[in-house]
Amino acid sequence: MRRTLAGILAVLAMSTALPAFAASPDSESRSDPLGDLITGALTGTIPGTLEYKMRATLYHAGAKGIRSLDSLGCKVVAMRTVAVDKTVIPRRTVLFIKETVGLPMPDGSTHDGYWYASDIGGAIKGLKLDLFSGMGRSSMAPLMALDLSSLSVSKVGEFKGCPPE
Incomplete structure (x- = not known):
């Protein structure tokens, strides 16, 4: 907030x-x-920001081929790291995803809706996101309640270095 x-x-x-x-x-x-x-x-939006309706998939550590580092060489952060199509959303963009506000975070707090575009993926094309949920398949549970076919996504800033953990 x-x-x-x-x-x-x-x-x-x-x-x-x-x-x-x-x-x-x-x-x-x-x-x-x-x-x-x-x-x-x-x-929960910032005046003047462009809102995209985007489709999302989920990924977690422990899945085949998932490394612990993103495409920037930074550690992937549960419920913060998002993979994007860099032709639509540049890496190092801070995103606000309205539907994720209030979801439980791994540390027991609640999500503020902010995600960090620090990863890319071969299957992430166009208006699609891949949200990193954390360690193991069970980490996806909080996100499964969302309608992943249509999320409200706004670009709200940029970050330098690696996303906060």
């Missing part, structure tokens, strides 16, 4: 829209930053 609020505040700070009380001939066509902020808080 803290990251989302920071992003929203940054967008508002850069906004050049007139205050709501200032009248102008084309005021109907101006943006409504306060309305965008309220809508973003209610829906």
Whole structure:
């Protein structure tokens, strides 16, 4: 939530829209930053971000051919690492996947919806994601309740180095 609020505040700070009380001939066509902020808080999105509807598959450590490192050479992180088609979403992109907010994390906390595009895969083409669930097949259980055929995915930033663990 803290990251989302920071992003929203940054967008508002850069906004050049007139205050709501200032009248102008084309005021109907101006943006409504306060309305965008309220809508973003209610829906969990950042105003002005493009939302993709994407299909997802799941992968876990222990599966045939799954290494413990992603394509950047970083350690894969359960419920954080996502493999993408780098022609659609560049590696090192921070993604917000609305449907994953509140899912249980391996450490017992709840998911904040943020994922890190640090991996790629041969079968990941177009509007498709591959979410890393953790160690063993049982780690996929929290994600199985999702409708993986249509996830709401927004690019919300970039990261340097490796994703946080």
